[in-house]
Amino acid sequence: MVLFGPSLYGPLRHVSQFHKHAAGAELNFTVGLGRLGLRCGLITRVGRDEFGQYILACMRAEGIDTALVREEETHPTGVYFKEYRGLGDPRVYYYRRGSAASSMSPEDIDPECLNGARLIHLTGITPALSATCRETCLALLRLAEGLGIAVSFDPNIRLGTLHDVETARDSMMPFISRSHLLLLNEFECELLFGSSELAAIMDEVFDAGPRIVAVKMGSRGSLAAARSDRVIHFAEPFKTPRYVDPVGAGDGFDAGFVYGYLNNLPIDGCMRAGNLVGALATTVTGDYEGYPFLRDVAGAVASGGSEIRR
Amino acid sequence: MVLFGPSLYGPLRHVSQFHKHAAGAELNFTVGLGRLGLRCGLITRVGRDEFGQYILACMRAEGIDTALVREEETHPTGVYFKEYRGLGDPRVYYYRRGSAASSMSPEDIDPECLNGARLIHLTGITPALSATCRETCLALLRLAEGLGIAVSFDPNIRLGTLHDVETARDSMMPFISRSHLLLLNEFECELLFGSSELAAIMDEVFDAGPRIVAVKMGSRGSLAAARSDRVIHFAEPFKTPRYVDPVGAGDGFDAGFVYGYLNNLPIDGCMRAGNLVGALATTVTGDYEGYPFLRDVAGAVASGGSEIRR
Amino acid sequence: MVLFGPSLYGPLRHVSQFHKHAAGAELNFTVGLGRLGLRCGLITRVGRDEFGQYILACMRAEGIDTALVREEETHPTGVYFKEYRGLGDPRVYYYRRGSAASSMSPEDIDPECLNGARLIHLTGITPALSATCRETCLALLRLAEGLGIAVSFDPNIRLGTLHDVETARDSMMPFISRSHLLLLNEFECELLFGSSELAAIMDEVFDAGPRIVAVKMGSRGSLAAARSDRVIHFAEPFKTPRYVDPVGAGDGFDAGFVYGYLNNLPIDGCMRAGNLVGALATTVTGDYEGYPFLRDVAGAVASGGSEIRR
C-alpha cells in the first residue's frame, strides 16, 4: 500500500501536506528481512497505476523478488493516511476496499512458487481483505504444509478494523493452528486467548499448534517461549535516540525474530533481533525506512543479539 | 472528494509530496455559484472521518448549506490524486468505489429539500457512482419536475471512467431529456450526439428536451444556443495571467452560466460569465480555489459580461 | 488572528518557510468549547481581506456563530509569528496594532446579542488592544450583569506585552471583580496578587469578587478552589504522547474548565476537563488544532473526568 504521512501533528482536517511512503504489514516484513540479507519475495497484487509502479519500484530497490506480484488492471493500488493524535497511537484511514491486493485469488499461486523457500509469513490482514484473499492464504498454507515449509503468523488485528471478537478469533484460528511461529502483541493475546499475560495463555497457545510464541510489548520489550521447554524469556527493549511513531514496529519485530529463527539463533537472540528492528522502525515517520541494514548491525545480530544493546 | 495535488510535475511514482484540496464536480459548481452570491446547498454523503469533516469545513467556509449532507459511518470520504503529464491533460486516480458519496440513496431526499429552490444542477458523475446514486438523482429530477424547478445538467464524462459508449449514452439520456440547460464539452457532444459541432447536433439536442445548450471549448471559448431561436452564439475565452491546469474549469463554466441564467442575463452574458469562472479555475492548482468572488467581478457579471474582457 | 508558525526551530532570521494557522486567545477558547459540543459565538472584527476570510472560514468550520463578527474595511486582520527558542517558551511577534480587532467599539454590541447566553468569557488581551476595545469589554460586562449571565475571565498577561505592573493590575481589576470564574497562571497570580501560591492569595481573590479560581501550572497540573468552601483541589496533568509547544494550552484549559462548569461538573471534573484540553493543545504546532472533539472524549468528560487519565 501507499502511505501518506502528514506534515503536521493533529487532526487531518488541518493538515495540508502529505508525504508518500510505501508500507503495509507484508511489505514491511519483507523489507526487514531483505535488509538483513535474506532473499525474499512477495505474493500480492498492485494496480496497473502509478502507485502500483511505485510499490514495485520500492520492492526492487530493496532487492525483493517481484516475480509473483501481479499488476491488476481494474482495481487500484490501496492507499492509506496516517494521523498523529494527541490521544494514543496514530490513527490510520484505509482505502483498500476493492484494492488490487483485495482481488488476489488462489490462481495467483504458482505451485512452484515456494520451491526453495524456507519459511512463509502470513498476517491476519490479508485473509480479512476479501473471501478470495482468504482462500489464497489457505491455499498457500496447504502448499507450505505439503512442502514442509515453516510458517510464521502475525494476527495483526487493528482495533479500528475489528468488527466482532468471535468472528476475528474464528477466522484467525486456522492460521494460528498451522503456524510454527506465532508473533502477536498483548492486545491480540487478550482478544484471541483471553489474557494479555503470556504465562496465562502459553499452554493454550501451544496446544493450538505453534512451536514458538512471541509477545510484543512495545517500549517494554518482548516475551517469548518455545513449546519444547515452555520457559518464558524476556528481552529488554532496544534504546533509540528518538521516538517518532510506532507504526511498522510490530512488522519489524517479526522480521528480526524470523531472521534469528532462520539463522538458528537461540530464542533470546531472535527476540533481541526482533526488538532491534522494531525499535528502529519507531525512529522515522515511514513504516520501514528505519529498519537496519545488515552492514550496520551485523555484529549485533550475529552474536545472538548480545552486542546490540548500546 | 478530497483531492491530493502533486508537488512536482511528472509521473506520481516520482512525487513525494502532495497537497490537500477539496474538490469534485458538484462541490465545485456549488462553490462557484456561492462565490457569486447565490445561496446553495449540496445533497451528498461524506464519511464520518477527518476528510469528511474537511469537506464540511470547506463547504461551510464558502457559505454552502450543509443541512442535506449526511455523515456516513461505514463508508469513507472519497479521495483522488492528480498527475501532471507531459502528454495531454492531467490524469486523475480515483478512490471513490465504496465511498460515502456512492452510498447515497433516495431516502436522503427530504421532500421539503427543494422548497424555495430555483434550480437543481446534476452531473453525470453521481448517477454513475452506484445504482442507489442513480435512483437518488432520478428521484430528485421527479421532485424538481413536480415543483417546476429548472434543471441544469452536465454529463461530465471522463475518458478514463468511460467503459462503453452505448451504455453511457443510454444512462445519460433520461437526465438530458429533462434538463432545461445542457452544458457539455466537444468530446461529450461527439460521444452523445455523434458530432463535436454544435451546428450539426443542435436540432437533435433540442428535440431531446433542453431549452438551452452550451458547448465548452476550453481555451477556444464557448458556443451556446437557445431552442427559441436556434442562433449559435460564440463567446471568446477570458484571458488570464497564467495557466496551471484545466481541472475545475468545466464546473466553473457551469456555475458562471447558471449564475447568468438565474440573473436573467442574455445568453451572451451567461456564456461570458461561464468563460470567466472557468478561466479563473485554470490559474490555480486546486479545482475551485481560483473561482471569482462577486466583489471582484461584480461589474463584469452585472453588465452581462461586457466588462469582463480585460 | 492569523498565526504563522516556523518550519524550523531557532531564530526567525534563519527560518524561510512559515505555516498559516488561525489562532488567538478568544478564538481558541471558542473552538475548545465548540468542539465539546457547546454553541458559541465570538464578538470581534476581522479585516475585509483574505486573512479575515480565512478566520471566518475557520470559525464556520468549527461551527462557531459568526453573526457578530464584523468585517472592517480599513484595518487589516492581525497576524503574528511564532519563534521556537533554545531558551524558554516560544516567543511571538505581533502585528495587531491598528488591526481590525483593535478597532472594535461598543457599537458592535447588539443589545440582543447575549440573549440566551449562559456565560461570557473575556481575556485581558482585548481590553488592552485599544481604548475602544476596553470600552467594548466593559459594555459587555454591564450587559451580562443586567442579564444575570456568568462571566469567566483570564487575564492572559504576556511578559512581552506587559509594560508596567501597576497599570496592568489596575486595568485588570474591573474585570476580575465582576467574574464568576477567574482562570490564571502562576505568573499572573504573582503579578496581580503578589504570590504564585493559591493558598496565599485565595482570600484576596475571593474578596475581589470571583466565586471560583483556577490556577494553571502547565506540566504540573492545576489547582482550583471555590469561594463557598475555600478548599484547594489539585488535578494531575494529563499525559500526552508528545509535547510540541505550550501555546494554546491556557486557552484550552479555560475551555475545558468552563465546559465542566456549564455542565455542572464538580470542581475536580472541571479541572480535569481543563487539564485534558490544555494538554492536547501542546501536542500540535498550532494553537487549537489539538483540542479534543466530544466524540473522542465524551466518556472522559461526562464522568467528571475520572476516565480521562489514560
Place this chain on the structure above:
Amino acid sequence: MVLFGPSLYGPLRHVSQFHKHAAGAELNFTVGLGRLGLRCGLITRVGRDEFGQYILACMRAEGIDTALVREEETHPTGVYFKEYRGLGDPRVYYYRRGSAASSMSPEDIDPECLNGARLIHLTGITPALSATCRETCLALLRLAEGLGIAVSFDPNIRLGTLHDVETARDSMMPFISRSHLLLLNEFECELLFGSSELAAIMDEVFDAGPRIVAVKMGSRGSLAAARSDRVIHFAEPFKTPRYVDPVGAGDGFDAGFVYGYLNNLPIDGCMRAGNLVGALATTVTGDYEGYPFLRDVAGAVASGGSEIRR
C-alpha cells in the same frame, strides 16, 4: 520589509505555506545598484526583532552599507504578504502602519551622511508612510541640494494604497520638482500629468524640474527623454526564459537606469540597463533575487547595452 510569498497560486485563504524574502522598493533599488558594483547605503529603521535582523543580514549579504539603519525598540519591522490572483497583477497585503520604517524622523539624518555620495534615490512610498517620514525625505532633499547631489525619484504609487488623486499629486510634486531623474510607469504618468503618453506630457514634466524622464511600460519596454533635446527614445524589453511575477521590476529598472546614468551611458544605454534589471526581476518569486550581478552582465552594460539583447 519582510515579504511572505505564497506556496500556491490563488486566494491567500487557501494558502498554507509562505516563503520569507527581504523586499521593499528602496531595498530593492539598493540591491540592484550594489549588484552592479556601486557602493550604496540605505537610510531607514528596522525593528529590534528577528525580522529586522533578517533585513540587516540581507543588506550586509549584498554589501550594502547599514551604518545609517537604526534599530527601533518599540516599532516592529514591517511585513507584507503577496497573493497571486487570476485577475491582474499580484495583490499585496501590507503590515507597515506603525512599523519601524514609518517612525523614521529627520533626526536620523546625520549631516555627514551624504558626503561623497553622487546620487540619492527617493520613492513616493517613504514620504507617504508618516508625517515624520515625509519630513525626513524633505530634509534629505535639502541636504542633497546643498551638496549638489543628483536626485532620482520614483513616485511608486500603488493603486491599492492611493486614496485621492489630488492629494497624491500634491504630495509628490515637491519631490518631482527637485529630481534630476524621474522614473515612473504609465499609470503614474496618467495620474500625475494627465496622460500615459510621454509625448503628451513631456513638456509639463520638464517644466516641473526633472532633466531626464523614463517611462516603464512593463513587457512593452520603456521610453525616455532628456530635457536637453526632448527626443523620445524607445528601448525594447529584455527577453527572459520565464515570467513569474512583476513585483520588483520597477525598482530594478530604476537601479539599472541609475547605474547607466552614473556611468555616463547614453540614454539608450541607461534604458537598456534598466530593462535588463527589471526583466530579470520577473523571473523569480522574490522582489530582488533575480537582479543580475555585474560579473554576469558586465559586457552588456559596459557596452551601453548593445550586447544585452540575447
Place this chain on the structure above:
Amino acid sequence: MVLFGPSLYGPLRHVSQFHKHAAGAELNFTVGLGRLGLRCGLITRVGRDEFGQYILACMRAEGIDTALVREEETHPTGVYFKEYRGLGDPRVYYYRRGSAASSMSPEDIDPECLNGARLIHLTGITPALSATCRETCLALLRLAEGLGIAVSFDPNIRLGTLHDVETARDSMMPFISRSHLLLLNEFECELLFGSSELAAIMDEVFDAGPRIVAVKMGSRGSLAAARSDRVIHFAEPFKTPRYVDPVGAGDGFDAGFVYGYLNNLPIDGCMRAGNLVGALATTVTGDYEGYPFLRDVAGAVASGGSEIRR
C-alpha cells in the same frame, strides 16, 4: 549522480530547499530506453553510501540491470545542484571530482559483459572524468568492435566544463570515428566540425566514421542524415503542455533515436521518437522523470512516429 533541484527560481544563495533526483547523461539514456521496453544495463561505479544506494534503487526501479555497477568504498557518489537563472539555461554545479564514477577503470569491464548486446552508448562526459575513465571507455569500444556491436556516441560537451576547444576535439575524435550513430547539438557541431549547419559539415562527419548523424536543435526540432544517401531529414519538435527545463532533453533524444534505430525504424521515425522523448523531458524538473513509458506512446513509436504529433 544525484541531482538537487532548487525549490525556487533564482541564484542558489537564496534557495533554501532542494529536491533530490537521480540523473546523469548515461543513466538518463538508459532509463529512456528501458521505459521504451528495451533491456539495458549500465557500467559505472557508485559510492558505498546512501546516495549510491539511491542510484541503485532508481536503476532497479526502472528495470535496469545493475550487475555491472560497482560499489566503491573510498569515493563518494557524485552530486550536483541545478540553478534556474534569468539569463539562459539552468546552470549546474558539479561535485564529481574524485567521485566513485571517476574512479572507474578498465578492470571493471568483464569480457562477457557485452555478450548479447546490440549497441553500446557512450558520451563524452565519462572519458573526460579521469584518465582511467577514458581508458575504460576505449576498452569498451575495442570490445564492441571485436563483437561487431554498434556504437552510439553523444559528445555531451557543456560550456562550463570545457577548457580548451582543441583538446576537446582531440579527445572526442577517437570516439566519434568508431561510432555508428553520432548524436549531437548545434553547439557541438560548431565546436567539433566548425559549423552548426549540418549541410556544411555532413561530409566531414561521414568521412570521420559515423554512418548516421543527428543534430538536436531543441525547440526547433532535429535534423539527421545517413551516410548511405546523405539526404538531410528534418523532424518537427514535439509539442508539450508545458516547458519546465531543458536538462535531460538531449539524453532523451538519444534514447528515442536509438530506440528507433534498434527497431529498424526509418530515419524519420528515429528522429520523431527522439524528439518525443526529448520533449517530454522538458515537462518536469528532474532529468528523466518525464520520459515516456511504452504503454503511453506505443502507437506513436511503432508507427514510425507518424502518430506522435498530437
Place this chain on the structure above:
Amino acid sequence: MVLFGPSLYGPLRHVSQFHKHAAGAELNFTVGLGRLGLRCGLITRVGRDEFGQYILACMRAEGIDTALVREEETHPTGVYFKEYRGLGDPRVYYYRRGSAASSMSPEDIDPECLNGARLIHLTGITPALSATCRETCLALLRLAEGLGIAVSFDPNIRLGTLHDVETARDSMMPFISRSHLLLLNEFECELLFGSSELAAIMDEVFDAGPRIVAVKMGSRGSLAAARSDRVIHFAEPFKTPRYVDPVGAGDGFDAGFVYGYLNNLPIDGCMRAGNLVGALATTVTGDYEGYPFLRDVAGAVASGGSEIRR
C-alpha cells in the same frame, strides 16, 4: 561549508527534500563568538560560486570579518549532507575533497592579519584537509607565537574521517603543544592520550603544552582544569526545552569557553558559558543557528555563568 539537512529522519535514500544551512567547525566557532559580541574574522577560501557567496553572506550577516576569505575560481565550495539514524548520532557525508577550503595555502596569510588579535582558534579539521592547509595552519601558529597571541585548539576528530590512530596523534601534537587552551571530547582524550578520564591524562596534557584543558561530555556537562593548580572543575549541562541534534555543540562549547577566557571569567564561568552555547546548538537542526546572542544571555555570561541555569 554548506550543509544540507534532511526533511525526514532515516536513511538518505528515502529523503527527498533537503534544507540548506551554512556550517563547519571554524565558521560555527566564529559565529558563536561573534554573537557574544567579540570581533572575529575567518581565514579560509570559498569557491567563486553560489554556495561560496552564500557562505560569505552568512558570515557578513553575523558581522564576521570576511577580508581574509579568498574566492577560489577553480575549486568549488565544500558541501555536506546530514543523516538522522536510528542508531547513534547523525552521520555526515562530506564533499570537500578538492574543495576551495582545501586549496588554502600559506600565501593566504597576510603578515598583518593577526595585528590586534587576542587569540587564534584552530581545529584539527583544517590541517587534515590537504598538505597546503596543514602548512597554512602551522604558518599561522608561528605568526601567533611571534606576536604572543593565545591559541585555542580543538582536535575535532570524527570517527568517520579517521584512518589511523597513530597518524592522527602525530599530526595533532604540533598543534596541541602550542595551544594555550585545549578543548576536546572524551573520545579524543582516549584517542590522543589513552584515556577518556581527565584525571588520568591531565598531567600528560599539561606536559605537552596547554595551560588549560576542557573536556566536553555532551549531555553530562564538562570538566576542565588549569595547569596552574590542576584542580578539576565540573560544570553541569545546561537544560534546554528540546533536543534536536548534537552537531555544532562542540564548536559552540569552544566559542563559549573562549568567550569566557577572553573576558577573564574564572574557569567555572568559561565552562558554563561553553555549556550554554553548546546546549543551545542542540535545539535546532542547523549547526550554529541556535547559538545565543549576547542580548539574550548577557546577565548569564557576565556573572561568570551563575545566572544561566534556568
